[in-house]
Amino acid sequence: MTARELVVLGTASQVPTRQRNHNGYLLRWDGEGLLFDPGEGTQRQMSFAGVSAASITRICLTHFHGDHCLGLPGVLARLNLDQVTHPVDICFPAAGREFYCRLRDVVPYFAGVREQPVAAAGPIPLPDTAFEFEAIRLDHRVETFGYRLIEPDGRRILPDRLAAFGISGPDVGRLQREGSLRLPDDRVVTLDEVSTVRHGQRFAFVMDTRMCSGVEELAQHADMLVIEATFLDTDAGLAHEYGHLTAAQAAQVAQAAGVRTLVLTHFSQRYADLEDHRLEAAKYFDGELVVAEDLMRVPVPTRR
Structure with missing residues (x-):
């Protein structure tokens, strides 16, 4: 097992399909397990992917739309059921605290929770980490933050x-x-x-947003960028109206930012076949391109 990899638990956007569960992404980073945007069904997808609750050390929510957070109660219940003893930080937009509390309180209380509400862009002081972690504001219909992990240079x-x-x-x-x-x-x-100098690695996570400076900032020099590509360019108007990106936009920002591995995900149910997403992105991005599928594992590229 590689020490640094992305485990894709779900790739759907608002509506799941027969092939795509709602969102869920586990980043294995040495001894850490960072779970991003656990949508509905995440606990079951974890079982399919062979991901134990004990491997989760941080949970990060970009915003409080259901496809990005309704799996949180199940994950918390599993942490409690499996008697996980280590603390688990939960990062979430501070403006959505009411929604967070509702999700947290529908299951038996997990004593290891350490809440990390994010009120503004900037560093998040996670305890006991060997990396820097920060939130950057995005442009969606509700308050939304993307996240970036930065390993210090050695x-x-x-x-x-x-x-x-x-x-x-x-x-x-x-x-x-x-x-x-x-x-x-x-x-x-x-x-x-x-x-x-041994340059540290960078991982960036971008969900539901229109193109904005926050997307560009998060992507800068990322070794791996996980980014929504809900629509194709033929539906760019819908993408902007609903606060999303196209595959072309995601690829263009990745190319300009020097991204090494680009992982496209969060696909609208209107697209049964994702080959057009691959072709559209490949027009603009010449690095490693991954069109995510449920239960896929994507290794973080080796150091530059």
Whole structure:
């Protein structure tokens, strides 16, 4: 099992179909499991996908339309039933707290919940994470936020540079911890001289929105962008009216932002076949293109 992958639990928009369950996306990120927008039926889809409740460490809701949140009670009930002991953060738009409380309170209380209401764009201070997490406001018919996970940059040690300076053994760890090392001949070697930047990875999640600056900001330099493509360009008027994107718009923003893997999802029931979504997006995006299907697993691409 890869340490970083997207498990697609559902790909439908407002109306599910025989092939598409309502939304649900689990991002496995090392020891974390971030569940995004659990729509109706998410608990059952988790069983089909082999996803345990114990693997969930964070739940993130973009907004309070049913296809993005009605699965929350079932997930919370399962966390309680399975006696999950670790805390689970739940991020949600603060303006929808009333709806959140209704969803939370229809099932037995799960004591591990740590609520993280999002009132404005910016960092979300999730405890015990090895990454930065932030919300960006989107443009839908109700208050909606997209989410972005950013792994801080690190450094990769270059063995040939260590050898050139004669550095080995415990001195390597000392150099990494302290940032510099004095050699026996009194030369000082810095960490920058024996390493190179290892860029952290980025994951972005964009649901129900018209094209706006928030979409562009979330997509910037994402290794993986999961984004709604509810409509095709032939229905661009409907997309704008109802606050959604087309496959072409999603692909264009991904190309401009330098996205590596583009995952299209949240498809209207009017499209039985999604080949046109693939063809439309491929006109504008030349990276790895994935038209999501229920229960699909998509690995986060390896580091740049």
